[in-house]
Amino acid sequence: MAYKPQYYPGTTSVGKNRRKHMSGDLEKLRDISDADVVTVMGHRAPGADYPSTHPPLKEMGEPDCPIRQLVEPTPGAAAGDRIRYSQFADSMYNAPSVPYWRSYWGAINCRGADPGTLSGRQIIEARERDIEQYTKVQMDSEMTDVSLSSMRGCTVHGHSLRLAEDGTMFDMLARTEMGSDGKVSYVKDQVGIPLDKKVNVGKPMSEAEVAKRTTIFRHDNVAFGGAQGARKFDEGLIALHHMWERRSRWGFRPE
Amino acid sequence: MGKIHTKKLFVKALNKKFGKDFDLSGKTAAYERKGPTQNIRKVEFMEAAKKIAGKRGISGYNPYVHCGGVPLGQRQLVPYKLSTTEYVVEGDDLHFVNNPAMQQMWDDIRRTIVVGLDMAHEVLEKRLGKEVTPETINNYLEILNHAMPGAAVVQEHMVETHPALVDDCNVRIFTGDDDLADEIDDQYVIDINKLFPADQAEQIKAAMGKTTWQAIHIPTVVSRTCDGGTTSRWSAMQLSMTFIDAYNMCAGEAAVADLAFAAKHAAVIQMADMLPARRARGPNEPGGLSFGFLADMVQTSRTKAFDPTQVSLNVVAAGAMLYDQIWLGSYMSGGVGFTQYATAAYTNDVLDDFCYYGVDYAVDKYGDMCAAPVDLATAKDIATEATLYGIEQYEAFPTVLEDHFGGSQRASVLAAASGISSAVATGNSQIGLAGWYCSMLVHKDAWGRLGFFGYDLQDQCGPTNVFSYQGDEGSPTELRGANYPNYAMNVGHQGEYAGISSAAHAARQDAYACNPLIKVCFANPALPFTWDDIRKGFGMGGAREFRAAGERSLVMPAL
Numbered sequence: 185m186a187y188k189p190q191y192y193p194g195t196t197s198v199g200k201n202r203r204k205h206m207s208g209d210l211e212k213l214r215d216i217s218d219a220d221v222v223t224v225m226g227h228r229a230p231g232a233d234y235p236s237t238h239p240p241l242k243e244m245g246e247p248d249c250p251i252r253q254l255v256e257p258t259p260g261a262a263a264g265d266r267i268r269y270s271q272f273a274d275s276m277y278n279a280p281s282v283p284y285w286r287s288y289w290g291a292i293n294c295r296g297a298d299p300g301t302l303s304g305r306q307i308i309e310a311r312e313r314d315i316e317q318y319t320k321v322q323m324d325s326e327m328t329d330v331s332l333s334s335m336r337g338c339t340v341h342g343h344s345l346r347l348a349e350d351g352t353m354f355d356m357l358a359r360t361e362m363g364s365d366g367k368v369s370y371v372k373d374q375v376g377i378p379l380d381k382k383v384n385v386g387k388p389m390s391e392a393e394v395a396k397r398t399t400i401f402r403h404d405n406v407a408f409g410g411a412q413g414a415r416k417f418d419e420g421l422i423a424l425h426h427m428w429e430r431r432s433r434w435g436f437r438p439e
Numbered sequence: 440m441g442k443i444h445t446k447k448l449f450v451k452a453l454n455k456k457f458g459k460d461f462d463l464s465g466k467t468a469a470y471e472r473k474g475p476t477q478n479i480r481k482v483e484f485m486e487a488a489k490k491i492a493g494k495r496g497i498s499g500y501n502p503y504v505h506c507g508g509v510p511l512g513q514r515q516l517v518p519y520k521l522s523t524t525e526y527v528v529e530g531d532d533l534h535f536v537n538n539p540a541m542q543q544m545w546d547d548i549r550r551t552i553v554v555g556l557d558m559a560h561e562v563l564e565k566r567l568g569k570e571v572t573p574e575t576i577n578n579y580l581e582i583l584n585h586a587m588p589g590a591a592v593v594q595e596h597m598v599e600t601h602p603a604l605v606d607d608c609n610v611r612i613f614t615g616d617d618d619l620a621d622e623i624d625d626q627y628v629i630d631i632n633k634l635f636p637a638d639q640a641e642q643i644k645a646a647m648g649k650t651t652w653q654a655i656h657i658p659t660v661v662s663r664t665c666d667g668g669t670t671s672r673w674s675a676m677q678l679s680m681t682f683i684d685a686y687n688m689c690a691g692e693a694a695v696a697d698l699a700f701a702a703k704h705a706a707v708i709q710m711a712d713m714l715p716a717r718r719a720r721g722p723n724e725p726g727g728l729s730f731g732f733l734a735d736m737v738q739t740s741r742t743k744a745f746d747p748t749q750v751s752l753n754v755v756a757a758g759a760m761l762y763d764q765i766w767l768g769s770y771m772s773g774g775v776g777f778t779q780y781a782t783a784a785y786t787n788d789v790l791d792d793f794c795y796y797g798v799d800y801a802v803d804k805y806g807d808m809c810a811a812p813v814d815l816a817t818a819k820d821i822a823t824e825a826t827l828y829g830i831e832q833y834e835a836f837p838t839v840l841e842d843h844f845g846g847s848q849r850a851s852v853l854a855a856a857s858g859i860s861s862a863v864a865t866g867n868s869q870i871g872l873a874g875w876y877c878s879m880l881v882h883k884d885a886w887g888r889l890g891f892f893g894y895d896l897q898d899q900c901g902p903t904n905v906f907s908y909q910g911d912e913g914s915p916t917e918l919r920g921a922n923y924p925n926y927a928m929n930v931g932h933q934g935e936y937a938g939i940s941s942a943a944h945a946a947r948q949d950a951y952a953c954n955p956l957i958k959v960c961f962a963n964p965a966l967p968f969t970w971d972d973i974r975k976g977f978g979m980g981g982a983r984e985f986r987a988a989g990e991r992s993l994v995m996p997a998l
Contacts, residue, residue, distance in 0.1 A: 303846020
């Protein structure tokens with residue numbers, strides 16, 4: 185029988201969503217054009233050639249190496265692209281994704297990707313044409329809500345702040361704006377350089393929708409440990425306790 | 440069911456910031472983007488910078504270059520209340536450069552050395568046949584308090600330091616021998632019986648036996664100009680010269696070498712160990728300061744012995760400032776970000792509330808402090824409860840979450856509350872440490888985020904070393920320190936570990952956590968910093984009410 189990864193325990197919506205993110209079985213909610221994704225990333229102009237750091241691998245005369253024979257290079261690696269990034273900030277007010285689950289998604293589903301996890305942002309680095317694809321998946325899918333998640337290369341401050349009155353996550357550099365039609369547009373790229381034309385990424389999810397799709401446990405939505413005075417541990421917490429105890433008991437004594 | 444804790448100590452701080460009628464549970468805010476001029480300290484900085492730029496001919500501080508022309512202050516720049524105190528200061532006032540009390544706290548450690556007196560007395564009595572009596576000791580101490588600040592004895596035509604520049608320098612002795620203490624002039628004694636509660640005094644004297652020690656604090660200006668490694672050398676020179684004077688010795692006789700060796704090596708307790716080459720610092724520098732020693736330097740344990748949580752919180756504050764702001768933030772890294780990490784642990788009564796909750800929960804469930812079983816189950820129970828409670832407060836009070844806007848701040852606070860509560864519940868710092876790591880993992884999985892990855896790394900592998908005492912793998916918490924292998928890099932941990940060390944002992948009503956000599960040395964009332972109330976000291980510094988030592992204006996033209 186083929187091995188079937190379990191990814192994450194629990195029967196709650198948060199547990200299920202975490203499994204979806206990790207498995208890559210994501211629902212596509214919107215279709216941002218390739219050109220718009222590239223524009224917001226800000227590394228190259230849409231349609232411009234990919235700058236390269238080395239010639240295509242086929243022209244390089246690679247050594248006879250069993251690992252190279254086993255591992256097919258990603259398109260970006262094969263072409264010799266430079267390594268670039270996209271970084272997302274996700275609000276703690278029920279944004280669909282959270283940094284560790286973006287990283288798990290990246291590490292499990294994206295070849296040649298280097299995820300980095302922080303509390304207020306999550307970065308994935310990869311060859312340029314590869315990261316563009318990975319970024320599009322994130323922007324198009326249920327990993328992203330356009331008011332609670334945004335691409336921010338620097339000055340990411342906002343994930344833990346109260347939301348602005350229009351329901352969007354605070355951004356010191358005001359890279360996105362809410363239009364009178366209720367749609368969100370990027371007006372600056374991910375490092376805050378103003379764009380020549382706005383990139384419309386569509387309408388935000390409703391509060392009920394983000395509460396349903398989120399991967400963060402919150403006591404006012406899906407609690408991790410029940411309520412104060414009446415604790416009821418999620419299966420994820422029970423599994424976590426198990427891991428912590430094993431690490432504590434046997435860390436330096438693997439018997 | 441556990442007792443429901445309703446103190447919410449942080450609400451008062453929030454009311455001070457946002458106004459009494461503010462809806463603390465609101466999840467949205469009007470961002471007015473008022474920029475730096477919304478804040479009095481930024482305005483002061485800009486005005487000062489303008490004058491300075493004109494005078495020196497090169498530009499300086501300008502918050503309008505902050506990020507692509509978008510200045511700091513797009514959100515509300517809120518002040519900070521020093522926990523437990525009434526001091527409310529601006530964030531900038533808590534950067535150690537702007538806060539003389541913080542500087543003095545570190546100066547007081549770096550310039551301190553404890554030197555035994557018994558070995559020197561044995562040399563005098565057994566090798567030289569001289570008589571040592573309370574009278575000779577009093578005479579010696581009078582000469583020493585003349586010489587230690589940098590004044591001459593024995594030699595003619597020597598230069599000396601201005602007494603007003605070195606007025607913070609002093610030497611007192613302390614002893615477990617009550618009879619000897621009675622014979623010494625009061626001005627030269629740290630009186631254990633007067634300064635400590637009776638049961639603590641008995642513990643300390645029992646641990647010390649009849650030994651006698653000198654608490655030596657060299658001038659602040661000296662250790663600021665040189666380094667921590669200077670302290671033992673400066674003190675040893677003055678000690679040796681003073682022995683020559685007080686006991687009418689020959690300045691060149693070989694016995695002086697014995698006295699110097701005792702003062703420099705054999706009878707010396709440095710405040711901090713030397714560091715290996717890649718972090719090269721001498722002794723008495725913060726990277727070598729153990730958590731147990733720092734716990735003993737803080738004096739809340741003798742002035743508020745009835746409140747072990749308060750004791751631990753003051754140790755956390757001292758450690759967060761020293762290890763995070765000064766050691767990692769400046770010695771090892773440089774910059775300003777570390778202050779933000781550290782302040783979360785000693786401002787706005789958030790950690791206080793979480794700790795008191797955890798301790799209340801433990802006492803309610805297990806009957807008393809130190810009454811819970813010393814095992815992993817206790818750590819799991821208390822740390823999970825304290826962490827879930829803290830998470831719920833951040834969720835219920837969005838302005839608290841906004842205060843601790845970085846995950847590393849929240850992780851430090853939640854894990855410190857868990858560790859301190861577990862340590863208080865069991866009287867065991869290792870169980871406190873286990874609680875710390877349990878909290879980190881619970882937090883990470885609940886929210887899918889923790890600190891930055893380098894921060895998280897330490898905590899995800901940390902449980903493995905809690906119960907190992909083998910070299911390079913572990914140590915009792917009290918003996919670990921800023922250079923413990925897995926702790927050497929990461930902000931937001933070390934002060935809290937010191938707090939956990941302290942919590943176990945404070946709960947047991949121990950007089951000290953690691954070393955009774957350090958505890959007594961820092962009870963010296965002549966130290967400028969407020970060692971019994973760390974947060975108050977930081978508040979005084981921030982409010983510009985604290986007068987630090989090491990003053991130089993006396994010998995410079997007036998501004």
